[in-house]
Every structure is written in structure tokens, then in C-alpha cells.
Amino acid sequence: MKILIAGGGKIGSCLTEQLTNEGHELTVIDCSTAVLEDMMEKYDVITVAGNAASMSVLETAGVKDAELFIAATDMDEVNMLACMTAHGMNPKLTTIGRIRNPEYRIQAYEMRDVFGLTMAVNPEKQAAHEIARLLNFPGFLSVDSFAKGNVEIVELKIDAKNPLNGTKLSKMSDIVHAQVLVCAVQRNGQTIMPDGNFVIRENDQLFFTATPTNLTQMLKNIGIIAKKAKRVLIAGGGRISYYLVKELEKSGMDCTIMESDEERCHELADILPECTVIHGDASSQEFLDMEGVGDSDAVVTLTGLDELNIVISLYANTRNVSQVVTKLSHAENNKILDSLQIGAVISPKELAGYSILRYVRAMQNQEGSAVSVHRIAGGKIEALEFKVDKDTKHRGEPLRNVKTKSNVLIASIFSHGKVDIPSGNSRFNEGDTVIVVTTADAPIYNLNDIFED
Amino acid sequence: MRNAMNYKLIGKILGFILIIEALFLIPAWGISIGYHEHNAAFSILKSQIIILLVAAVLVFVTRNAKHNYYAKEGLVTTGAAWILMSLMGALPFYISREIPSYVDAVFEVASGFTTTGSSILTDVEAMSHGLLYWRSFTHWVGGMGVLVFLLAVVPLSGKNEGFTLHILRAESPGPSVGKLVPRMRQTATILYVIYIALTVLNVIFLLIGGMPLFDSVCHAFGTAGTGGFGIKADSFASYSPYLQNVTTVFMLLFGVNFSCYYLLLLKRVKDVFRDEELRTYIAIVVISTLLIAWNISGLYSTFGETLRHSAFQVATIISTTGFATTDFDQWPAFSKAILLLLMCCGASAGSTGGGMKVARLILLFKSGRRNFHQNMHPSEIRKVRVNGASVDEKVMSSVNGYLVAYVFIIVVSFFLVSLDGFSVETNISAVLATFNNIGPGFAAVGPTCNFSAYSNLSKIVMIFDMLAGRLEILPIMVLFSRSTWKKN
Numbered sequence: 001m002k003i004l005i006a007g008g009g010k011i012g013s014c015l016t017e018q019l020t021n022e023g024h025e026l027t028v029i030d031c032s033t034a035v036l037e038d039m040m041e042k043y044d045v046i047t048v049a050g051n052a053a054s055m056s057v058l059e060t061a062g063v064k065d066a067e068l069f070i071a072a073t074d075m076d077e078v079n080m081l082a083c084m085t086a087h088g089m090n091p092k093l094t095t096i097g098r099i100r101n102p103e104y105r106i107q108a109y110e111m112r113d114v115f116g117l118t119m120a121v122n123p124e125k126q127a128a129h130e131i132a133r134l135l136n137f138p139g140f141l142s143v144d145s146f147a148k149g150n151v152e153i154v155e156l157k158i159d160a161k162n163p164l165n166g167t168k169l170s171k172m173s174d175i176v177h178a179q180v181l182v183c184a185v186q187r188n189g190q191t192i193m194p195d196g197n198f199v200i201r202e203n204d205q206l207f208f209t210a211t212p213t214n215l216t217q218m219l220k221n222i223g224i225i226a227k228k229a230k231r232v233l234i235a236g237g238g239r240i241s242y243y244l245v246k247e248l249e250k251s252g253m254d255c256t257i258m259e260s261d262e263e264r265c266h267e268l269a270d271i272l273p274e275c276t277v278i279h280g281d282a283s284s285q286e287f288l289d290m291e292g293v294g295d296s297d298a299v300v301t302l303t304g305l306d307e308l309n310i311v312i313s314l315y316a317n318t319r320n321v322s323q324v325v326t327k328l329s330h331a332e333n334n335k336i337l338d339s340l341q342i343g344a345v346i347s348p349k350e351l352a353g354y355s356i357l358r359y360v361r362a363m364q365n366q367e368g369s370a371v372s373v374h375r376i377a378g379g380k381i382e383a384l385e386f387k388v389d390k391d392t393k394h395r396g397e398p399l400r401n402v403k404t405k406s407n408v409l410i411a412s413i414f415s416h417g418k419v420d421i422p423s424g425n426s427r428f429n430e431g432d433t434v435i436v437v438t439t440a441d442a443p444i445y446n447l448n449d450i451f452e453d
Numbered sequence: 454m455r456n457a458m459n460y461k462l463i464g465k466i467l468g469f470i471l472i473i474e475a476l477f478l479i480p481a482w483g484i485s486i487g488y489h490e491h492n493a494a495f496s497i498l499k500s501q502i503i504i505l506l507v508a509a510v511l512v513f514v515t516r517n518a519k520h521n522y523y524a525k526e527g528l529v530t531t532g533a534a535w536i537l538m539s540l541m542g543a544l545p546f547y548i549s550r551e552i553p554s555y556v557d558a559v560f561e562v563a564s565g566f567t568t569t570g571s572s573i574l575t576d577v578e579a580m581s582h583g584l585l586y587w588r589s590f591t592h593w594v595g596g597m598g599v600l601v602f603l604l605a606v607v608p609l610s611g612k613n614e615g616f617t618l619h620i621l622r623a624e625s626p627g628p629s630v631g632k633l634v635p636r637m638r639q640t641a642t643i644l645y646v647i648y649i650a651l652t653v654l655n656v657i658f659l660l661i662g663g664m665p666l667f668d669s670v671c672h673a674f675g676t677a678g679t680g681g682f683g684i685k686a687d688s689f690a691s692y693s694p695y696l697q698n699v700t701t702v703f704m705l706l707f708g709v710n711f712s713c714y715y716l717l718l719l720k721r722v723k724d725v726f727r728d729e730e731l732r733t734y735i736a737i738v739v740i741s742t743l744l745i746a747w748n749i750s751g752l753y754s755t756f757g758e759t760l761r762h763s764a765f766q767v768a769t770i771i772s773t774t775g776f777a778t779t780d781f782d783q784w785p786a787f788s789k790a791i792l793l794l795l796m797c798c799g800a801s802a803g804s805t806g807g808g809m810k811v812a813r814l815i816l817l818f819k820s821g822r823r824n825f826h827q828n829m830h831p832s833e834i835r836k837v838r839v840n841g842a843s844v845d846e847k848v849m850s851s852v853n854g855y856l857v858a859y860v861f862i863i864v865v866s867f868f869l870v871s872l873d874g875f876s877v878e879t880n881i882s883a884v885l886a887t888f889n890n891i892g893p894g895f896a897a898v899g900p901t902c903n904f905s906a907y908s909n910l911s912k913i914v915m916i917f918d919m920l921a922g923r924l925e926i927l928p929i930m931v932l933f934s935r936s937t938w939k940k941n
Binding site: 262265266268269270273276277278279280287291 | 830832833834835836838841843
């Protein structure tokens, strides 16, 4: 597919990497030739220098035969204008624009026809939504929902005290007493899709599939007391903080934002009436103690500096804060971080990248394509949700008779409101939802791709 | 470089104001003729001629005034206009010798224009109908403001049309005054239409209760402007309970921010009832009424009567009207304490009432709470919010500044008035009653007494207090500030 990307920033390059890997033809538009040269060196793309909202630049970039236009420059206004212009030049074009300013949020949705926007992506809002979900599911490092929230894939780090430490997977149900399935494990930066003989060790990151109730039960049985956060401390007062507070206040949590820029503090105090806004430097430990880090149930670090976020999260951990979430913008795949106690990691650009990727996949394969795609374990594992239709093979057959590819695992089957963690006798029928876990290096586009034959 | 004050334009506007005042005297003249009061009619005619002559001189001298006009001019115009209006409006009383002292006459008219309702008359019922009407009519004019009226009828605006906002700001009560619609003329018209409609409604309700037409109109004027001049020696005591209750309701209505009525016209009922100031205002009225009713329950025969007197007095004080149905000076100390506090509290911003204004009290309370909180959490940033929207820090500091000026004026006035040798209660309530535009105070200036015993100096101090209170201090203070008159 021919795709135009405007803007070679964080999201632009993240998308370029993923989309070229999937075999699309990419043209990158950016004002800065330095950025473009860098892109040319790293990826197999062509580039056009100039303003992406101008007709002549779009013409040169070949908007007329493109199928998809992604506007990801750092200015919302340029993105909107670029989508409008591109759509005007090629009415069949699908356009995705990054619109981040909360003030434009409503019009980017309700007036998307006027702007020629097929989809508006808001990385900050997505990140905030992810963090809010994490805080609503305490105990886990990441949470992904499938089948309208009936099935979750969660990430759990095993520490030395965990009763699962040293247990064989086949014996796990004796401890957890709940219907759960381990669909992937990360160990020393390696991703493994385990079988029954796999033995859990300290520092493993386990990915479980189960229903929310089963997950709660499991946590109880392995002695992790998970109570939902009441007091949340947020370091940094950017857009994510704004969206996050808006979401958390809906579920009744008390939020405190620390921000070092006084003017921004006043703005926040203005738009977030319920939230406590504190002006001060969150990198100072004294200040953190004074404002009650130790009394918080959760600490979320959302400053603009990855290093600062890590330091604050580490400190929060030493103060026994039960939930810590760290935002990383550049260092998200740094392996050194795996050994650090910085809690769950959120990367806004990856989240936005995945959501665009999901859209591109769906565009490419209208029939039988995944309802949703989630990348877990640092992007190395994909969890996909499919709907079983009349073209799906092996419907109604017991799974023990169905041969799937070696890197594929059927994680759960959702049928008529009931979730089944599959065994050899399980089967799926037309209308069911199937959640499949696979390694990200060999993506699947259609449910039939998982079968060996 | 600062702009030199545009004296010519100020003079021109003052000229227009005087013409309007002369025109406003016509009905009073007609009524005098109707009641065959030839002395009064002749005095009014003479006053009109004097006023028109002064106006003609002013307008002629300033015929080529330039239209550059800023906040300072707006304040000076407003302050000067009100003083001039009072000086000229006193002429009919003085010329007719119905009030022989000119200071007394000015006090009476200033008390009228500022909607105070404090009187120096020992026998109201001896006055001629024409002048009684003029006395009540000054309340009605002063309630909404004569400059606002000017904005509604006279095409003053030239190139620099924004200046009219300064006038609206200077003359309308409340911490933050804005327009209702984009055009100033339309805003002023809307305000006056609401004002006239409510006044007419009030007259109709009084007529239904059997009050004579002349009495109804005069009382409706007194109620609408939240003034309080009656035409009977015992104010409202001799009227029927129905008439008293109607007046209670209308006094409270005129103490509500007029933009609430505008919102009602736009059918935004929800916004009106979510308004914090309106809610607080209603809460204060209800709680005060009940507390006083409980406190005075032994004084009247039935509970209904107790409640009626309690509600009437609360309404008359909080709306800063100043009628009375009973001598509340005889009430127990607790009830008088509540009334004294209500005197300072005053009506809503943007109403015709005076006092501190409920909106300012809300802001002061919230800013106090924030200061208290800030002491314990020095780095926390908090906004003061009213109706969900955060209040600009400029407004906050102007409200704090207002409080300082308010207290300062009360202290100085109290000090000066005390020279006359009345009791402390008399003096403090006299200052509060005039400065907050209420009317009667306690003890020697209670509802059955009057202000005539004070010396001329005290009367002038109180005239100043009334004007300062009505115009919310600034426009009057500006006239006495050196920096206003200094040339660049």
C-alpha cells in the first residue's frame, strides 16, 4: 500500500519503522532536510522536503495515487490543514491526523468530515487511558482488554517472595486456583511462548490471559493485596496529566499534580477544579516527601524527561508506593531498564503507533481481519482479536485435532457471553471471538493464517 | 505619556445629564398642577429653567468636544454627574422652602438618587404631592443609574465606542460588570426594559391590594430603586399585610442581579438557579428571617404576623431599601445584630441594591479560605472559583482593595459623625445605613426617627458616604485624588 507520512518526529519514525517492516511503500514529508536524511539512512523510504499542508508538496509526494495519509507533525493545526488539503486533492484517500490539543478534541471527532479526517489520533489521551486502566487493575504492569473487556491480558513481574517462583506451569493451577493461561514470558530480554514444562523463575515477566474475575482471584491466592488506588500523585503537568486526571476523577480517585512551571500550574488549577496542583520541582526528594509521596497509593511520572521520570519512580518505589507508572518517550526499549524498579512503563508514541498500525491492517484486509491488535512484551508479542465467520476453517472441531503454527497460541475463546480458556476439547463456532497470541516478527492478518494447513 | 483629561467631553455628558434631569422633573410639575400646589409647581418650573440654563452653557462650551475617552474619564464623569445631579435636584425643595436648608435639601435628594432613603424630614405627610413624587422618582432614576439611561437613549458614541463600557462599569454595582449583548446601547435598553417591567408589575400588584394610585407609584419607585422613601410618617406600618408582603417580595426581586432576569428571558432557567450568588442570597434571606422570627416570637400575637414582620425587615435591609413595617429598633439585640450584619452584606451585584454585595462576600470568603489553605500548603496552586469558572486574580485583588476602602471610609465617617455627640449605636448605624444605601439605622436614626438632628458637617459626610456607597467608592474617590487632576 502507498502511504504518505507527514512529520518525521517521534510518532513519524515509530510508524515508519513498523510500516516499512510490514512491506508498505512509504513517502515521508518533513520541513527539515536533516530529519529526512536521517530517515533515508535508517529506513527504506523516499522523502519530500516541505510543508505537508501545501498543495505542491503533496502533489510532489504523490498524494493522488496514495491510499493513506498520516499527518503527524507536531502542530495540530498543520495536521488538520494537511489532512483537509490531501483529502481535497484525492477524495478516495484515507487520512489519519494527530490531534493532541484538548481544545480541538471534540471538533476533531464531530467535524471530521469537514477536515477530511478519517481518524484522529491523540497519543496523550491514549497514554492517559492506558495509565488509568493500569491504576484500575492494580498489581499488574500492563493490561490489555479484549472482547469488550471480557478478557484481559495482563503482565506480572515475579519477585523472590512470589509463591509462583520456581513452579512448573502445569502445576500452576494448584496455587492460583483460577482459570488463567500464561501466554508469554519475558526473561532477560528474551520472549518465550512457554509450554507446560516451563518453570517460572524470579524476575520473569509473565503474561496471563483470563477474565477480570479470575485475575482478581489469582492475585488474592498468590498473596498480592491489590486495592484500587485512592490517592494518586502525578509528577509533571503536561497534556497526559490533564487527560489522566480527567479519567481518574471519574473513578473517584484523588489526584495531585506537581509541576515546575508556575504558569502551567495556574492553567491546570483553572481547568482541573478538583485536582490539587502543586508548584515545585518533583526531582527534589525533600519536596516529594513534603507533599506526601509515602502516603500515595500510586505515583505516575509524566515529566518531559525520561531520566527524571525514572529517578522519581525509583524513589517512589523506595517509599513503598504500591503502584508506580513511568512514562518513557525515548528509552522505552532500553534493556537496562528491565532490572530497575520503575513499575509499569508507558510509551505514548508506541501506543499511538499501534493504534495506527491496527487501522492500517484493517484497511488492508477488510474480510476476516483482526478486530483489535495489541502489542505486548515491548512489542515482541502480538495479541489479536478475531471474529469467527463463515470462511473460518476448522469451525466446531475440538482444538486437539486442529494444528496451529508453532508461534501461535489460541489464548481464549469468547462465545455467547462466556469466556473459555481453551483446552483440547474446546472449539469455536461462527460468531465467537478468538484471541490469538503470536510473535510479532511473523504477523498474521487473517484468522485462517494461524492454521498449519 | 498620559493623555490629558478630556474635560470637554465630560462637560458635554454632564450637560446631557442635566437636560435629562430637567425632563424628569416634568411629571412632578404636572402632579403639582393636578393637586393645585402652585408654590411647588412654580418652584419646579424655576428649577427646570436653572438646570436647563446650566446645561445649555455646558453643551455650548463643549460643542466641539473630541471623543477620546478612557477609564479615568469614565470614573470622573460618573462621580461628577451624580454630585451635580444631587446639587441641582435639590433646587425644587429649596426654592419652594419645603426644605428650608440647602444642605438638608441636597441630603434628601442625594439620599434619593443613591437609593438610600435616609430622610431629614420630620413630617413627610406635610410635603406637597409634586415634591413627594420627585423625591420617590429620584430613587427610581438612581436605582438603575442615570448614565445607563443616557447610554440607552442618547447616541453619544463616536469613533471610540468602547468608552461606554467604562461608564457602565463605574455606575453599575458589583465586582465585575460586563455587557449582556455586544452593543452597549442594547445592553442599557435591556436593563431598563426589565427595570420598567418589574416596576409596572409592582404598581399593578399594589393597586390590586387597594393602595391609591399615587401611593402605589411612589412606593413602587422606592421599591424598584431599593430606596425606601415612603410617603407616610410610619413608612409601611399602616398598610395591609397583603401590601406589605407584596413589597417584601418585590424588594427581594430588585435585590437580584438583573442579568438573572435576562437569562430567564432567554429561557436559561438552569443557569439562573445554579448561580452561586443567587443561591447564597436566598439562603441568607431565609436563614435570617427564621432566626429573627424565632428571636422576636414573643412580640407579636400570631406566628404569621411575626414571620411577616421578620421577612419584611430582612428584605428591606438586605435589599438596602429601608422601608419598615414596625419599629425594629425595639427588637432584641440578637435581631438587631442580624440586621446590622445584613446592612453590610447588601444585595446582589448587578441589582439596584447597595452594600458590600453578596458576590463580593463570596469572593472574600473564598479568598480567605484560600489564604488559610496556602499557609499550610505553600506550594499548592489554587484558583478561586465562582459558578465553576475560576476568578481572575485582578478581580480578587480589586475585591480585597474594595474591602480596605470600604472599612476605611466607614471608620473615618464614624469618627467625623461622632463629633455631634450622639450615642455610638446611633452613629455607627447612621454611617452604615447611609454608606450602604439602606436608610434608617438604630436608636436616634431608627425607623421612626430621622437624620435632621445631625449637624451640617455630619450631613455632608453622609452625603459623601451615600454617593460613595452607591457608586462603589471608586468614582467618588477619583474626584478627590490628586493624580486625577495632575497634568501629565
